[in-house]
Structures are given as structure tokens and as C-alpha cells.
Amino acid sequence: MYQINSKIITFIPWEKIEESARKQIENTSQVPCLFHHVAVMPDCHFGIGATVGTVLPTIGAIVPAAVGVDIGCFTGDTLVPLIDGKSYSLKELAEMDKEIIVYACTASGKVVAAKATAKITRTDAEIVKVILDDGAEIRCTLEHRFMLRDGSFVEAKDLKAGESLMPLYRETDKDGYILVQQNYSGRMQKAHWIVARSGLLGKIPRFEYERKKF
Structure with a gap:
């Protein structure tokens, strides 16, 4: 686990995350409704609305795009x-x-x-x-x-x-x-x-x- 700053924790070295995803994670970590920190999983990558593979806990707000580990790219029988x-x-x-x-x-x-x-x-x-x-x-x-x-x-x-x-x-x-x-x-x-x-x-x-x- 890597503590990037007080608002970002990753399970993959920061430098191994693509630049577009890093910027997206940094922007997400600044939202006012964020509770404590953004958690970034090893399979993270740039996504629409939020970085795929991140966990974004919030207070007083619901963010539909903030989901867990990206396992949705497989067929239903997997x-x-x-x-x-x-x-x-x-x-x-x-x-x-x-x-x-x-x-x-x-x-x-x-x-x-x-x-x-x-x-x-x-x-x-x-x-x-x-x-x-x-x-x-x-x-x-x-x-x-x-x-x-x-x-x-x-x-x-x-x-x-x-x-x-x-x-x-x-x-x-x-x-x-x-x-x-x-x-x-x-x-x-x-x-x-x-x-x-x-x-x-x-x-x-x-x-x-x-x-x-x-």
C-alpha cells in the first residue's frame, strides 16, 4: 500500500499509473464530499466520470460513477x-x-x-x-x-x-x-x-x- 498524500492511497506504485488516470485521481481527491481518502486498486485506469478501479467514500452525497474494482470486462459466466x-x-x-x-x-x-x-x-x-x-x-x-x-x-x-x-x-x-x-x-x-x-x-x-x- 502506498500513501501518496493525505487524500490518496494506492495499491500500485504511483508512477505505474497512466498520467491521465493520475490527473483524474488527483481531481477526484479534491471533491468536497470526499470522506478521508480515495483508494486506488492495482487494476486502475482512466474512465468516464471517475477512474476505473478506485473507491471513493463520500459524506452527504452520492456519486454514481464511484465504483469498486473493475471486473466488468468479462462475460457473465466468468x-x-x-x-x-x-x-x-x-x-x-x-x-x-x-x-x-x-x-x-x-x-x-x-x-x-x-x-x-x-x-x-x-x-x-x-x-x-x-x-x-x-x-x-x-x-x-x-x-x-x-x-x-x-x-x-x-x-x-x-x-x-x-x-x-x-x-x-x-x-x-x-x-x-x-x-x-x-x-x-x-x-x-x-x-x-x-x-x-x-x-x-x-x-x-x-x-x-x-x-x-x-
Whole structure:
């Protein structure tokens, strides 16, 4: 996480964000109804009305263009893994019409939890099929941006065979806890700790204790 100033927090290095999106984020951070700060997700890019991939909390106003992580460039049958261990299609999530908690990844390879909403944005768009090395297929719009293993982004239409995408590796331990591999270290971390350390549960309390000799 990067604290750009008192009103902007990003999950991607500031210099890796396109200039047009940076200017848009800076302008958004100055709106009078902003509550605390703008949160910028790793997949952010310039958008109409507001930067796609930003979270804009407000007080005393509703900003329709301020939405969560951009996951609307896929077809409705695309499965999205949620923090609770279940996967739902985008169509199902859009019909639920509520905020969800998804996995996101910073440019440094740190897997974090982020709030998102699924919306039907288009009904007629040109799409491309991306085939992963495990045989899984993803259908998305040509301009959808995929994060590569080095933290950079490439639009679907510009992907080349053999390029390595930023992965999401999960497993369940013997006690039933969901474990997620942190790409920057290779270590497994419990999903509920990822949620807590992403700030979605509020401030984590600290407890002081004193050792006594007996």
C-alpha cells in the first residue's frame, strides 16, 4: 500500500499509473464530499466520470460513477473467487446487487482483499478468448487489462503466447482454513488474515501482556 498524500492511497506504485488516470485521481481527491481518502486498486485506469478501479467514500452525497474494482470486462459466466472460499459467476454476482470481497494483487505481488461490485455494463461488445496454461479459458473485452507477473498491465488484445500472468494460488489446510500464496514471497497466508490486514475489518486491536515468573 502506498500513501501518496493525505487524500490518496494506492495499491500500485504511483508512477505505474497512466498520467491521465493520475490527473483524474488527483481531481477526484479534491471533491468536497470526499470522506478521508480515495483508494486506488492495482487494476486502475482512466474512465468516464471517475477512474476505473478506485473507491471513493463520500459524506452527504452520492456519486454514481464511484465504483469498486473493475471486473466488468468479462462475460457473465466468468467465475470470480470470493474471500469466503466460494466462486460465483459475474451474472450471479450482478443479480445479488451487493458489495462483495474479492482478491486483488498489488504490483509487488502482494495479495490483498478489496471491496467490489458486479454490474452489467455492456450487452454487445467484441470479445477475445484467453487460454491459460492449465487449459482454463477467459472471455473478456479486447481492452481488459491483465496484470503480468512483473506487476505491469497488458490489454487482452496485446497479450502474447507464453506471457506469465499474476497468479492466484489457493488451498485448504487440514483444519479447513483457506490458504493463499503471497506471490512476492511464495508463502501461504490464511485468507481471513488477508482480509484483516487489508483494513476491511477496521483497526486490529493490540493486547499488552506482562510475563510473570512463578
